[in-house]
Amino acid sequence: MSSEAKPTGFIPEQEIKLSTRGLDLYYExxxxxxxxxxxxxxxxxxxxxxxxxxxKSSFLRCFNRMxxxxxxxxxxxxxxxxxxxxxxxGVDVPLLRKRVGMVFQSPNPFPMSIYDNVAYGPRLHGATxxxxxxxxxxxxxxxxxxxxxxxxxxxxSALDLSGGQQQRLSIARVLAVEPEVLxxxxxxxxxxxxxxxxxxxxxxxxxxxxxxxxVTHNMYQASRVSQYAGFFLLGxxxxxxxxxxxxxxxxxxxxxxxxxxxxx
Amino acid sequence: xxxxxxxRPRTRQAIAFAALWCVVVAVVLPVVAILAIMxxxxxxxxxxxxxxxxxxxLLPAIAGTTALIVLVxxxxxxxxxxxxxxxxxxxxxxxFVRLTRLAIVNLAGVPSVVYGLFGLALFVTLLExxxxxxxxxxxxxxLVLPLVITASEEALxxxxxRLREASYALGATRWQTVRRVVLPNALPGIITGMVLSxxxxxxxxxxxxxxxAFYALTHPYPTSPNDPFVALPYKLFVEAxxxxxxxxEAKWATAAVLVLLVLxxxxxxxxxxxxxxxxxxx
Numbered sequence: 001m002s003s004e005a006k007p008t009g010f011i012p013e014q015e016i017k018l019s020t021r022g023l024d025l026y027y028e029x030x031x032x033x034x035x036x037x038x039x040x041x042x043x044x045x046x047x048x049x050x051x052x053x054x055x056k057s058s059f060l061r062c063f064n065r066m067x068x069x070x071x072x073x074x075x076x077x078x079x080x081x082x083x084x085x086x087x088x089x090g091v092d093v094p095l096l097r098k099r100v101g102m103v104f105q106s107p108n109p110f111p112m113s114i115y116d117n118v119a120y121g122p123r124l125h126g127a128t129x130x131x132x133x134x135x136x137x138x139x140x141x142x143x144x145x146x147x148x149x150x151x152x153x154x155x156x157s158a159l160d161l162s163g164g165q166q167q168r169l170s171i172a173r174v175l176a177v178e179p180e181v182l183x184x185x186x187x188x189x190x191x192x193x194x195x196x197x198x199x200x201x202x203x204x205x206x207x208x209x210x211x212x213x214x215v216t217h218n219m220y221q222a223s224r225v226s227q228y229a230g231f232f233l234l235g236x237x238x239x240x241x242x243x244x245x246x247x248x249x250x251x252x253x254x255x256x257x258x259x260x261x262x263x264x
Numbered sequence: 265x266x267x268x269x270x271x272r273p274r275t276r277q278a279i280a281f282a283a284l285w286c287v288v289v290a291v292v293l294p295v296v297a298i299l300a301i302m303x304x305x306x307x308x309x310x311x312x313x314x315x316x317x318x319x320x321x322l323l324p325a326i327a328g329t330t331a332l333i334v335l336v337x338x339x340x341x342x343x344x345x346x347x348x349x350x351x352x353x354x355x356x357x358x359x360f361v362r363l364t365r366l367a368i369v370n371l372a373g374v375p376s377v378v379y380g381l382f383g384l385a386l387f388v389t390l391l392e393x394x395x396x397x398x399x400x401x402x403x404x405x406x407l408v409l410p411l412v413i414t415a416s417e418e419a420l421x422x423x424x425x426r427l428r429e430a431s432y433a434l435g436a437t438r439w440q441t442v443r444r445v446v447l448p449n450a451l452p453g454i455i456t457g458m459v460l461s462x463x464x465x466x467x468x469x470x471x472x473x474x475x476x477a478f479y480a481l482t483h484p485y486p487t488s489p490n491d492p493f494v495a496l497p498y499k500l501f502v503e504a505x506x507x508x509x510x511x512x513e514a515k516w517a518t519a520a521v522l523v524l525l526v527l528x529x530x531x532x533x534x535x536x537x538x539x540x541x542x543x544x545x546x
Contacts, residue, residue: 064433066429066432066433069428069429069432071356071357094435094436094437095435096435097432097433097434097435098434098435101433101434102433104426104429104430104433106426108424108426108427108429108430109430110427110430110431110445111427111449120431120434120444121434121435124434124435124436124440124444125435170430173430173434174433174434177434177435
């Protein structure tokens with residue numbers, strides 16, 4: 001697994017779930033991402049690190065086209081999911097977002113019951129049968145390690161849960177639509193250390209079945225949970241490789257400075 | 265620099281507080297004064313007889329105004345809320361949206377008597393509705409449309425963007441997001457706006473003057489939207505200007521009934537919103 005000249009050569013072709021080729025992202029005149037080419041492996045955790053404003057969150061939002069919601073955002077280049085460009089004309093964006101789920105920085109439960117939060121996605125996609133929904137809700141809450149805490153209070157407002165529970169509910173809500181990829185945008189930045197630990201444990205469990213990409217400010221978190229890591233700086237992907245290499249033997253001086261805490 | 269003596273922050277704070285308090289009193293006082301004068305002059309005129317009699321009383325006018333504002337709500341709400349949803353959730357910023365907003369602002373600035381003439385030309389004459397409830401309600405609906413749109417848009421904007429994001433990220437379409445997340449959470453504000461607008465419509469005279477309101481009718485209770493009607497503000501206007509021999513007390517009583525109707529609507533809106541607010545927070 002030694003790093004090669006080609007930034008993504010260390011991942012076998014058939015294990016690539018997501019990739020980008022020459023991806024540029026502009027917000028009006030400002031170029032937020034510069035010529036990003038990267039391959040992300042299936043059923044692994046890939047961490048994106050870098051200082052604030054480096055473009056890592058913007059990058060994450062290209063995979064499920066959440067950048068479409070920003071009117072001034074413009075993307076060129078390719079973003080591939082299973083080899084298919086998600087920016088092709090005629091791509092069913094809601095279906096793409098069902099396949100590529102997202103967990104946000106701060107927990108954002110709907111002002112509804114716990115049950116309705118989890119059932120929201122399946123209902124969007126046509127599920128109406130009560131027993132099917134019951135099953136999905138239970139399975140998803142178990143998958144997010146929240147079931148035991150809420151199984152007797154499913155009809156209570158999701159807003160009464162603690163921050164950590166709300167974030168696990170957000171994860172359950174995503175799992176309920178059976179995605180293939182989980183994008184996590186600093187999922188622990190609003191949580192205390194205990195809640196953070198639980199989410200990290202959960203991510204490692206989920207890795208068996210999902211491709212996970214996590215944006216994090218916390219370098220310890222990146223080194224604890226991820227197998228691959230990419231370092232972003234000012235819209236450029238400076239270095240990408242196995243997490244061990246990025247943290248212990250980075251090829252680029254800027255990466256070295258950042259992971260050693262010299263800036264950022 | 266300043267010629268004024270430097271005051272201590274605490275003194276400045278006291279002055280600012282006193283000034284603001286005076287302004288608030290200046291706002292509240294006229295409202296209290298109007299209500300007080302009205303009830304002192306007309307309070308004893310509000311009798312059971314006045315409220316329930318067809319011949320001598322206000323029942324036809326109360327019924328007419330009630331029917332009118334129900335129709336106004338039925339017409340202006342779907343149009344206004346629909347326009348607000350379009351502007352806040354669908355439209356991309358650009359020339360078209362700017363022109364639309366400009367049109368709405370200008371609509372709000374048109375004098376109500378102009379609406380009356382417009383309603384006469386369009387609904388009564390051109391569309392051949394005649395002078396009736398429907399024509400008057402359509403005219404008033406146009407008048408309150410800017411209020412409905414503005415209040416609804418405000419309510420839609422209050423729904424946190426992160427809820428929309430969560431919905432889109434789960435694969436919801438725009439309409440699913442509007443229907444399941446945005447609208448339910450904006451509903452209290454939308455309904456408040458609707459009721460306040462309808463209250464405004466209830467008190468208007470000029471727009472219904474040419475489009476369907478009468479002082480007295482042989483069949484005083486409308487049974488369909490195509491019937492003419494008697495309305496409180498128009499009745500008051502005629503009594504105050506044209507009909508001799510109506511006692512001061514009777515006029516003030518009519519005014520008081522109209523104001524009570526509007527205040528009742530507004531109070532209902534406030535209570536309703538408070539209830540919904542308690543059920544939803546974020």
